[in-house]
Amino acid sequence: MFINTISLSNYRGYKKADISFGKSVNFFVGNNGSGKTNLLESIYFLALAKSYKTVDTSTIKTDSEFARITAKITSDKDFSSKIVISKIGKKISINNKEIDKLSDYIGKIKVLAFLPEDMDLIKGAPKNRRYFIDMIIGQFDKNYLIELGNYKNVLKQRNELLKILSENHSKDFTLLDIYTEQLSTSAEIIINLRTRFITKINDELEQMYHYLSANGKKICFKYNPLIERDILIQLKEKYQKDIFFRTTSVGPHRDDYDFLIDDIYAKDFASQGEQRIIILAILLSIANIIIKEKKVKPILLLDDVFSELDYLRQNQLVKYLTTADLQSIITTTNIKDINNSFLNNSKIFSVKNHLIREDKI
């Protein structure tokens, strides 16, 4: 899948921009605050119909009434996509026909994004990891998101009930039994889907990490469910504890993931650059799974991806993207470290004060 062109009107700092992308690597080079992330965000907006940074309306250029993004996409079929964002909402059209249901639209343009915030993934709170993985599995399997919704609903009910039980000192567990059974059924499905997905990522990850890191270390992505077997029994064993603490102490809502490099925990030891490589390796592994399972190449959005990467790793990344023939949009403050042989196969744009110009070399 490719994005051929994009046109922005009154989007963030852009009054107008018209860009024609290359099918391989595209570099957007510019100083801080020049509009690189804003451009990337507009492509993300086009795909997910929402901003990843803020509320939708703050993407409208100051002093403007509405923002517009239009793009030409090549997939099985070519189509044009348009989003108009105004203070009262957003309108989305495909081939100039307006879409009624957001869910019919999202997923048509497949993007995978690396954002500076994603650097939290390794050392940040478990919540970040759960959210990241949940969203990715959800992209492959809508039922996963539905099950997650069920789970969260039952969990909320159960936690409220625990508060009531702890206040009344009631020993009637009929309703608690019901919620616990519902929770257990849902938990089992979620844990299985997570386990299966992490196994799939691991099948790709080792090679990918090896390539990007250019070293011989072994990486492992580990899922650590708090409860794995006999879920119902284990949930029931914790009734007293759960009532005392007025919350459900174990289950997929508390699960965490770990990254191990040569059997050492990355969250304790990985350097900035190493963390970046791990996250990129995961992202590209996911890209591979999408290619295999959905038979479509996602568009990669890589924001400020080179910072903290040394000469060797920057070039390994670009080499991979070039050889894998993945359309990528990369923002960076400079490309002086990138080999000419790769630059020759890429498109380079300079971004200055929200004006974009293609550099011919």
Place this chain on the structure above:
Amino acid sequence: MTVPKTLEDLIEEFKKLPGVGRKTAERYAMFIINKYTIDEVHQFSEVLEDAKTKLHQCSVCGNLTDEDKCYICQDNFRDLSTILVVENAKDVFSIEKASEYKGLYHVLNGVVSPMDGMGPEDINLESLWKRVINDQVKEIIIATSSTPEGETTALYIKRVLQETDILVSRIGYGVPVGLNLEYADDLTLSKAIENRKKIS
């Protein structure tokens, strides 16, 4: 764009109603002011007050009534061995309209949902347990909606009655998951009651 305060107050009252936005509320308010006679306005406010003061829950089943017992509980020709459990009085109207069902009702006036402050003791269940012990009830058909809360409520009733001889069944939904009874048509409802299943 200033609206006289008296008019604004009326608009605000209409806006509180479900499904009524600003525009509709304005239309209702203007209609009353322009088209209603003062007698009609008196009549309207009287009916409103009567509805609120005279209507209450049936002492037996929880249905809406202006007497002590609702007309269904007073009816000698109903089948006393079957009780259909529903979420609210509107469901009774819907099912009675289909007029296939001949048993009694029990109106819960809610569903179990702790996060909305509704525990089992907050809906009309105590009186259901009493009816089950005293009367000649043989079967309870649960017709709560097929939302998660409706399902949980059904399961809860089933669990509590597990030790009794009463047959507890769940209305067979030919209707999509998540649908409320009030949106189902007559035929679907009759079918759903006919196709009830014993809860396991």
